[in-house]
Amino acid sequence: MSAEPRRPGTALDPDRNLALELVRATEAAAISSARYVGRGDKNQVDQAAVDAMRPVLGTVGMSGVVVIGEGEKDEAPMLFNGEQVGDGSGPEVDIAVDPVDGTSAAAKGLPDAVAVVGLSERGTMFDPGPCVYMHKLVVPGAAAGAVDPEAPIADVLAAVARALGKRQEDLTVAVLDRPRHAELVADIRRAGAAVRSLLDGDVAGAIAVGQPDSGVDLLVGVGGTPEGVIAACALRCSDGELFGRLQPRDDGERAAALDFGHDLDRILTTTDLVSGDDVFFGATGVTTGALLRGVRFQRDAVVTQSLSMRSRSGAIRVIETRHDRSRSNLIRH
Known part of the structure; x- marks a missing residue:
């Protein structure tokens, strides 16, 4: 048979x-x-x-x-x-x-x-289609249900600190070292947390959030959408959650994304990016x-x-x- x-x-x-x-x-x-x-x-x-x-x-x-x-x-x-x-x-x-x-x-x-x-x-x-960039927030699994991914970063940091039982000043946040993140980095530091700058590529930083003793508590900022899907593969296997929103760079890319079928207001989760069992x-x-x-x-x-x-x-x-x-x-x- x-x-x-x-x-x-x-x-x-x-x-x-x-x-x-x-x-x-x-x-x-x-x-x-x-x-x-x-x-x-x-x-x-x-x-x-x-x-x-x-x-x-x-x-x-x-x-x-x-x-x-x-x-x-x-x-x-x-x-x-x-x-x-x-x-x-x-x-x-x-x-x-x-x-x-x-x-x-x-x-x-x-x-x-x-x-x-x-x-x-x-x-x-998830197929990004024409969407090269997305805004990402990656937090440990213990904080996944406590954060509002659309809240100001100071509120996100406070929620993560409470969920992890840490002081806000003890958090380390991975951020791609880009001019677009200058204000974000300033807000993180004003909230009392430390910044770990990533020169190029945020996959390792995102995965580190889900690994104990990595020294990285969360990742935030605009990075590549393909890299978000790769990180989601790792986070599906470990202790972390990714929240993402597609970020078209111009009107042409926005129109192409809509034509592709993407909802640009949707918050994508780790399971949205990689839904396999x-x-x-x-x-x-x-x-x-x-x-x-x-x-x-x-x-x-x-x-x-x-x-x-x-x-x-x-x-x-x-x-x-x-x-x-x-x-x-x-x-x-």
């Missing part, structure tokens, strides 16, 4: 943790891109990561479609939106990928650059930051630190791996 084919959107194999397989891809991207850390060329960082990650993803037993990728096919030679990935033998899944979130940070030798991949059942990831996430540090340690090159080995997470089981693994230079096929000599 033949097995009934799996319907898109249903749970994946409960005994198979694809997140562990994804970590091999993020390790490959991190190791290759780390060779260019501090060398000043962010495009070189990104290309090295893409070139290393793609073939490893191709060996994973899945039939994946890139929903959040490097861009459109004509702009991104690999891992573009709509690309088919995996060996085609396994479950049908949506893929969200950023070979290096924080390419500028890596190029300058600064913290918080990470290689990340998330996946969930086919048809369960079985979400997997893998990340490897490129440079050391609040979330993970960066790649370390030793005489005979390369050492990486990664996260492997799955929403169904709640399993969160911090994996430190020593890759032998003479034997690992992830190391390009």
